Amino acid sequence: MKKKLPKGAYGGISGKDYVPYVTDKSKSGGNVAVLIIGIILAVVFAASTAYSGMKAGLTVAAGIPGSIIGSAFVAAFARQKGILGKNLVQGMASGGESIASGIIFVLPAVILIGGQVTFLEGFLVGVGGVLFGIGVSTLVYNYLMIEEHGKLKYPEAMAISETLVAGEAGGESMKYMGIGFGIGGVITALTSSVLNVANNVISYFGSSFYKWKFELEVNPLLVGIGFIVGLEVSLMMFAGSVLANFAIIPLIGYFADMAGADVAVWNDASTAISQMGADAISGSYAKYIGAGMMLCGGIIGAIRLIPTIISSLKETLHAKSSKGSDEENSPLGMIILFAGAVLGFVAGFFISGNVVMAIIGAVITLVLALLFVIVAGRLTGTIGTSNLPVSGMTIASLVIVTLIFVSMGWTSLADNKSLLLFGSFIVVAISTAGGYSQSQKVTYIMGGNKNEMQRYFTVAGVVGVAVVVGTILLLKDQLAVTDNPQFALPQANLMSTLTSGIMQGDLPWVMIIVGIVMALVLFFLKLPIMTVAIGFYLPIATTSIILVGAIIRVLVEKNTKNEADKEAKVANGVSLSSGLVAGGSIIGLLGIILQVIGVIGGGAPSGFAASNGMAIILLIALFVSVTISIMKSKKS
Numbered sequence: 001m002k003k004k005l006p007k008g009a010y011g012g013i014s015g016k017d018y019v020p021y022v023t024d025k026s027k028s029g030g031n032v033a034v035l036i037i038g039i040i041l042a043v044v045f046a047a048s049t050a051y052s053g054m055k056a057g058l059t060v061a062a063g064i065p066g067s068i069i070g071s072a073f074v075a076a077f078a079r080q081k082g083i084l085g086k087n088l089v090q091g092m093a094s095g096g097e098s099i100a101s102g103i104i105f106v107l108p109a110v111i112l113i114g115g116q117v118t119f120l121e122g123f124l125v126g127v128g129g130v131l132f133g134i135g136v137s138t139l140v141y142n143y144l145m146i147e148e149h150g151k152l153k154y155p156e157a158m159a160i161s162e163t164l165v166a167g168e169a170g171g172e173s174m175k176y177m178g179i180g181f182g183i184g185g186v187i188t189a190l191t192s193s194v195l196n197v198a199n200n201v202i203s204y205f206g207s208s209f210y211k212w213k214f215e216l217e218v219n220p221l222l223v224g225i226g227f228i229v230g231l232e233v234s235l236m237m238f239a240g241s242v243l244a245n246f247a248i249i250p251l252i253g254y255f256a257d258m259a260g261a262d263v264a265v266w267n268d269a270s271t272a273i274s275q276m277g278a279d280a281i282s283g284s285y286a287k288y289i290g291a292g293m294m295l296c297g298g299i300i301g302a303i304r305l306i307p308t309i310i311s312s313l314k315e316t317l318h319a320k321s322s323k324g325s326d327e328e329n330s331p332l333g334m335i336i337l338f339a340g341a342v343l344g345f346v347a348g349f350f351i352s353g354n355v356v357m358a359i360i361g362a363v364i365t366l367v368l369a370l371l372f373v374i375v376a377g378r379l380t381g382t383i384g385t386s387n388l389p390v391s392g393m394t395i396a397s398l399v400i401v402t403l404i405f406v407s408m409g410w411t412s413l414a415d416n417k418s419l420l421l422f423g424s425f426i427v428v429a430i431s432t433a434g435g436y437s438q439s440q441k442v443t444y445i446m447g448g449n450k451n452e453m454q455r456y457f458t459v460a461g462v463v464g465v466a467v468v469v470g471t472i473l474l475l476k477d478q479l480a481v482t483d484n485p486q487f488a489l490p491q492a493n494l495m496s497t498l499t500s501g502i503m504q505g506d507l508p509w510v511m512i513i514v515g516i517v518m519a520l521v522l523f524f525l526k527l528p529i530m531t532v533a534i535g536f537y538l539p540i541a542t543t544s545i546i547l548v549g550a551i552i553r554v555l556v557e558k559n560t561k562n563e564a565d566k567e568a569k570v571a572n573g574v575s576l577s578s579g580l581v582a583g584g585s586i587i588g589l590l591g592i593i594l595q596v597i598g599v600i601g602g603g604a605p606s607g608f609a610a611s612n613g614m615a616i617i618l619l620i621a622l623f624v625s626v627t628i629s630i631m632k633s634k635k636s
Contacts, residue, residue, distance in 0.1 A: 194590070
């Protein structure tokens with residue numbers, strides 16, 4: 001008989017009356033084996049998320065794949081800890097992923113503005129953000145988990161709980177993750193990320209009259225992301241790329257052709273505007289329209305959060321102390337919160353060297369982080385972590401801090417670096433709060449110990465910070481490339497563009513305003529601004545292959561008549577896609593490490609292997625192997 005979640009897990013009874021899956025409060029899920037497994041998964045998901053997020057601007061939540069892989073390892077090495085051990089492991093996997101998805105939003109922007117960041121600087125602000133996010137979330141635990149039980153649905157937490165209770169998650173799900181990892185790893189190994197023996201970019205462009213560009217990067221991890229996010233999101237992103245590459249760029253190119261040979265590009269006096277190709281137009285003009293769209297989308301998103309901020313603060317202040325839990329409340333939560341706040345001030349002094357800047361910056365940072373951490377915890381309960389509007393909250397925070405810095409006369413490169421490091425603290429706190437709240441809801445449903453999850457998640461967060469900061473520094477040479485970069489870095493590019501532009505007063509405001517107006521049109525049409533804007537900002541090579549992944553999902557759904565089989569195939573497809581993301585990102589990252597230390601590198605494909613034909617063959621191989629694997633899958 002298939003096991004199910006306890007009655008009332010989804011609501012229907014009060015949180016105080018809910019009886020969890022495991023009723024024995026004396027049981028612990030943790031031991032040395034569970035901790036080691038959790039740390040390994042935190043490292044893997046932190047590195048994978050950092051790589052894929054910087055490449056595509058999108059990340060995949062680690063809760064479900066973490067529960068699948070964790071269940072298999074716990075069953076093998078810590079069977080006696082059962083479902084509570086599996087819960088701790090999935091929480092640690094989520095910890096590594098959520099920290100990574102926050103850091104990559106802002107920290108790489110320091111490199112993009114031409115600054116240098118040390119491991120210690122990144123580690124201090126990252127760990128400070130992790131501790132502050134966990135500490136503030138602990139303060140509102142009783143309100144979010146118990147008082148609002150059933151009202152806040154925590155959709156992704158419930159999906160993770162279902163996966164854990166399904167129990168034998170290491171079976172079919174693990175199998176398809178392995179298949180995906182193999183497919184992703186092999187194709188990634190053949191391309192520029194590793195061996196570079198085969199071209200994987202299909203490229204066509206027009207250089208005269210109508211200047212346009214179409215590219216598709218055959219990348220397994222992006223196919224996996226496309227399958228997971230689905231057709232609607234993928235189409236919206238692709239629509240943004242089509243708008244940029246087949247409307248805005250050709251339009252700018254048309255008028256640029258009319259300019260005289262002595263008229264130069266606004267930010268490059270050595271280049272005549274009439275000689276710009278599609279890439280140059282994108283980098284010097286269309287990019288800023290995309291920045292304006294994302295800025296407007298972020299501000300609109302932050303404004304729409306005001307009622308949520310107010311209600312969350314009111315309800316939090318009026319919430320009762322944690323009497324709804326049988327567990328003894330640990331003082332560790334307050335210690336973690338205090339440590340995070342202190343570390344915020346310490347990091348402020350360390351990174352700025354300016355006492356006034358350190359104090360003002362730290363105070364503003366802690367206040368903004370406090371507000372948005374509470375909001376993030378509540379929003380996770382309604383829309384999940386994958387849909388958390390981290391971009392909007394981060395953009396709003398950075399704009400506020402940037403304006404304060406400008407008003408104080410802090411506008412140098414060093415000041416901009418300090419500003420972005422303060423911003424890194426904020427975004428890490430926000431993303432940590434989402435992942436932590438989700439993991440604690442799973443713990444509440446399962447009947448685990450909230451204090452135990454708090455300790456294990458904190459370890460995963462600190463490990464995640466070390467891994468992601470190290471990954472960013474390892475990739476800094478690739479991140480700084482502006483001519484055909486390997487990593488799109490849409491969020492970090494936006495943050496660096498806005499902060500440095502406002503500080504130096506050299507933004508092309510006409511382009512920014514055009515982007516803002518376009519975003520307002522999307523808002524009036526009730527279309528998702530940030531999704532379209534990210535597509536506008538990302539290379540079309542990225543959004544087109546993400547769309548391919550979504551098309552595979554549609555084919556699977558349309559060619560499966562039985563509803564139960566369709567549900568099973570999609571679930572197996574999500575597992576396989578998680579493997580594609582993991583395989584593509586981990587093998588890609590290992591390839592870059594081998595290139596950096598000189599083990600491989602220096603070669604390039606030639607002849608047919610360097611042609612569009614080679615990339616098309618890779619695309620067909622990837623498409624067919626993924627589609628057939630999913631279509632032949634069966635219910636577990």
